[in-house]
Amino acid sequence: PQFSSSWHRSRSVLLKSGRRRSLRPCPGGMLAWSSFGRTALLHIRTAGVSQTWAAACVLSRCGHSIANDRTHGARQRELMRGQEGPKARVTGPAEGRELRQKLVEARTGSEVLTLLTVDLVGSQSLGYAEYGKAFQRCGEMRDLTALLQVWEVVRERDVKLSGAAYSILITAAARAARGMHGIADEEVKLKAFETGKSAWLWMRYEGHEPSLGQYGAALGLCAKVGNADWAQELWTEMVQHDFQPTYIELSQYLEALASHGGNSEWELVKSELIAAETRMIKHDAITLSALLNSVAMHKSLDRVDWLQQHLLPRVEVNAIAYCSLSKALLLCQQPERALPLMSDMQARGATPLFRSFVQEAQALVLILWKSPDQLHIYEKFKVTAEAASAFIDQSRNSPGAAPTSRMEIRQLGNLESLARRISTGEQVPLSQVHVFDWPWAT
16 A cells, blocks of 8 residues: 555656656566566565655656557657647657658648648647658758748747757758758858757757767768868767767768868868778778868869878779769869779779769860860760760660769760860850859859
């Protein structure tokens, strides 16, 4: 009787606190619960109330207390089904799946916002999974305005997001900072950075301790906007909390430093690359490509040379890394140096992409524009264009091959037209010769 009375008092406190757990008294004065199939036993003396209250406090901090094979999300939806208020979930798992599928299929930011507001009034309540899917879709569409509107809805409804949902929000802000074609103005970058950092602060305020993945999301945001100061703060905090960053977090950190463009930040990039080798962190093509794209934005040929000489030989390269190197050399006004990259890439066992042929064609047209009388350059261009066409035919006949971008096909067609015009002596403005939407030097 003593145990039963104190037990029900403790259980009522737990339910009022909003943490619903499946707790039950067990024979012999013991409480039992399980987490993902592992059973833990807490011995309680039945004579006192304080011991039972202490046990209830421990249980209230336990993330999982129901032993079954369903996922955590399914269990939570079952427990919260039909509740009202900001902490409520959808009325059932099927409705949640249907809504998230609609969010995935949304074509515009306004459609995402409509799904979260107009269509759902009075029909069902939302949880952090649905808001997380809305954040993700806005990021995929690079729609910063819609992302801010969804974030405002979350704050107005006082929704308590999970740590994973905050990671999605920060990643979506980073995607929006890149712009639809990889280029965004400084105002958009600043607003995206403020959005992501605000989400980080809210996450910490609501008691979520950042994980390695969340640090990676924040570093990715710094990389996209070129904010080296916050990136260094995050990196120092990670080291102080004994996190062991992988090459992914290191790549994002280095990209943030390189995107800043300062000399001190670049020296830090080089020292971190060297130090990473002593920590047995193997660099890969992703790191190389990210750094090349960052230094290319600043037209820094000496940094491109350093990466080509010191990092390129040490990584297992792919076509994307070589495309980034080609882009960097073209933006640094070195089209002649971009021509040997195709043979170098194939010698190292990397399979070219269609983009590889298009960028080689761009280099040849730039050389031809400088020296229209060099007809052998035009002949070389025709060989590259024929190889690109053969690549398209081979891709169409190969099951499972990735489809060729229509934009890149149009770019190749524009380059073919430009090469013919230049070879016949027509004066073509340099702005028309630059077919890629890159920040070319003026």
